[in-house]
Amino acid sequence: MIYADNAATTSVSKTALDAMLPYLTTAYGNPSSSYSFGRQANRAIASATETVAKCLNAEPKEIYFTSGGSEADNQAILSAARAGLRRGRKHIISTPFEHHAVLHTLDKLKKEGFDITLLDVHEDGVVRVEELKEALREDTCLVTVMFANNEVGTVQPIPEIGALCRERGIPFHTDAVQAAGHMPIDVKSMNIDMLSLSGHKFHSPKGTGVLYCAKNIPLYSLIEGGAQQRGKRAGTENVAGIVALAAALEESCDNMEKDRAKVCAMRDTLIRELSKIPHSKINGSPEHHVPGTVNICFEGIEGSALLLELDKHGICASAGSACTSGSADPSHVLLSLHVPYELARGSLRLSVGEYNTPEEMEEICRILPECVEKLRSLSPLWKEYESGKRPHVC
């Protein structure tokens, strides 16, 4: 099998597994218990908190552990909305190509009377800071713009967006689920007030995440029932998961430079070879991107059919969030980049990580063109392009 879907999830690293195992087996105390067996678990959380804070250049009291990126996004946005409401502010700015954990939360707030502005992300998938500046209002209570997109990998001008928000006294949240562990993050120098990350994107188990919330930003709990995590997230902590996340994040940050060079080289191979396939289009920004994600559309075929073909060859990839969930609609991310509807239906995301090899890239580059050719030979739409009945879009 060739696993090329690292933006969906990753395997648990040996470092993370070794770190978490004692808290599943011998050191299983409840961190809220006052006896020393419980305090041992509590100390493990404190140490993990320090590690995560160090990786983000935050303070330990600004770190909250969650069940993943979705929960962190929900808490950050709903919290900022509640704080905004208290000051009579009901306007939020975001982008149309956020993850649904953000977009669906904004939909919910819209139904509750909030005014939501979604900025254009242009064809390259990048927000223009000038356009954000124009969209800011007296009653804006939050700007939430993702650090790196999960489908096309485009990275936003986060420090500039943060600086603008700070100048205007508006809280800035970023969904850094696809960036954390893969790109340097410094919440202080990047002017970030709230940040979400998810452990399973960098070799921690699924169901682990972090919300960073700067100490001067009000934070409300989503979950009531206990005083854990300074009263901001009730529920017995997932001690083993928290320890694993900290170990995995630290390892990813320590190896970042080395891994980045390797992963970027593999991504470059994919882009160079796959863009030779006629009537294909690489999506996203060629300059501002996470190391391992490639998104490409092929005219005349369905992304979901291509995934099945690749699966027959043992290649795991993704077509983008909407398609993978069984919907026939093209991805909202690609449509927001102004990719034509019929082309967006033929999308493929390959996301490689440091555990992949250059040999695997060669294999993908050998098999993928054959799969595209096979599907095109069966596609009525492709025949229309080829006969000139329908003009090619790329």
Ligand SMILES: Cc1ncc(COP(=O)(O)O)c(C=O)c1O
């Ligand atoms: C950008 C982004 N945000 C949020 C999430 C949700 O994270 P989790 O699966 O940890 O809830 C994902 C997951 O794919 C993501 O890619």
